[in-house]
Ligand code: ADP
């Protein structure tokens with residue numbers, strides 16, 4: 099057969115990555131071996147899967163294992179596996195491009211944080227290319243498991259290009275990676291060093307790793323060992339192996355369940371959310387083992403989406419070993435395991451929240467945004483709701499958090515509702531006119547800062563016996579039953595006559611605003627502000643409305659009720675002006691301005707020009723009056 103050689107250029111992104119790897123990450127370069135061993139393990143896992151499915155496999159009797167050999171004089175290190183191998187097409191596609199999302203973010207991070215690169219590289223798993231941290235030349239020989247696949251050789255110096263050719267020599271199924279070590283990396287051709295690195299990073303690889311015919315890794319299934327025999331260190335080592343994290347986990351849950359299904363599981367709560375470092379989506383799922391044999395790495399279906407930042411393993415005796423990828427997805431046993439596990443995880447978090455507040459706060463800080471998506475888990479709604487935390491009017495700073503149970507512990511007699519309000523930040527809430535009545539009555543309001551909070555509240559509707567209510571759409575007359583805690587300011591009530599004029603003024607204001615508001619009425623909720631816009635009771639809160647509008651690309655301004663505070667000095671002046679001349683132009687200007695101010699604070703004002711123009715006119719008038727009033731003009 100004719101030998102054919104093809105030369106390929108590395109993609110730009112690969113070149114960039116190679117450049118960083120070869121030049122800036124000296125201190126953590128031993129992880130190249132972890133990456134190659136993890137690829138070898140993946141390849142063996144894929145092969146096992148094919149074989150369980152009954153696919154025809156080349157060299158069927160080869161043992162499933164990884165071998166590391168070395169030659170110090172020649173400065174060569176070779177890592178060989180008997181895994182799935184690659185065809186020519188596959189090797190060109192898999193090694194030469196980068197498929198992983200988030201790689202360019204990683205590159206930027208790695209470049210800008212050289213000092214911290216070890217941590218980033220650890221989290222990201224830069225894969226095969228990391229071999230060029232120690233190699234100036236790499237030769238891959240591989241043969242696919244497909245019975246009639248031809249052996250292929252890949253060769254590169256890791257600079258600009260690589261060559262691929264079919265091989266004449268017959269090689270066994272799998273892949274061997276021959277690494278020509280750089281002058282300063284010959285230590286990786288020494289037995290003690292290799293053993294050391296394997297033990298440190300790859301001890302839990304579920305296939306034998308052999309150096310000079312000796313198995314180096316332990317292949318410990320610690321999730322099946324009794325808890326009392328395990329030390330913190332054992333868990334930590336396993337966690338680091340699973341996650342490439344340099345730190346240990348925040349917390350560990352180790353369970354052993356017999357009914358309704360048998361399974362053992364270790365679930366780790368990480369300390370940090372690396373998603374926030376721009377390292378792609380934190381979507382993992384647990385590794386699925388069947389009787390100690392790895393079936394699926396990072397199997398999503400074992401956890402619902404809102405818990406997929408957790409790491410760990412599940413091992414079950416009840417799943418048949420020869421289960422296929424497809425049937426695994428709809429397997430009733432998997433569903434049972436998941437349901438049980440979710441219950442245990444939520445209970446564990448509840449215990450953490452109660453007994454280890456600081457730990458829970460760390461968890462909340464890092465993962466709450468993802469965790470809150472649990473509002474869709476109707477089966478566990480009450481448990482989920484109990485774990486939520488919010489900022490609140492009852493605490494001092496934006497950093498303090500309360501739970502719904504904390505809130506319930508403080509409710510007033512006869513209070514059957516939990517109030518919340520949505521805003522950008524705490525300052526915005528404190529200036530929101532809707533808060534005035536709650537302050538006056540001393541009613542606690544939960545502060546919601548994230549769009550997802552709105553969905554959470556909307557989905558929950560209730561917690562224990564309390565209804566969740568948006569402070570913005572509450573009917574203020576229902577709050578009258580609560581006593582005032584703030585001393586009401588001494589404002590003289592309107593007399594009968596002025597009350598009538600006030601009613602007419604409200605009608606005039608409605609005429610001015612027309613269809614833009616559903617109603618203009620006297621307010622019972624305001625103390626410090628002249629007016630506000632209120633969603634009619636029972637409709638969505640303004641935050642939710644905005645989200646829905648964004649989703650529907652709806653640019654209209656929702657119609658609300660305008661409430662006017664009869665005790666505010668500005669409104670008192672308007673009553674006098676109306677009394678003097680019900681058609682006075684100033685009434686129009688002030689009404690328009692009050693309306694647009696409310697739109698502005700709620701984020702609905704699309705075009706500020708008209709408003710700015712009006713304010714300037716009003717200022718012009720008021721400065722004129724000021725001069726005249728104070729007789730300042732010469
Ligand atoms: P990742 O492992 O995250 O996919 P890598 O850069 O480590 O990224 O590897 C790229 C791809 O090359 C793998 O996804 C796999 O398809 C292929 N590959 C690498 N090493 C091997 C191997 N030993 N056997 C078979 N395929 C391999």
Ligand code: MG
Pocket residue numbers: 133136137225226
């Ligand atoms: Mg890899």
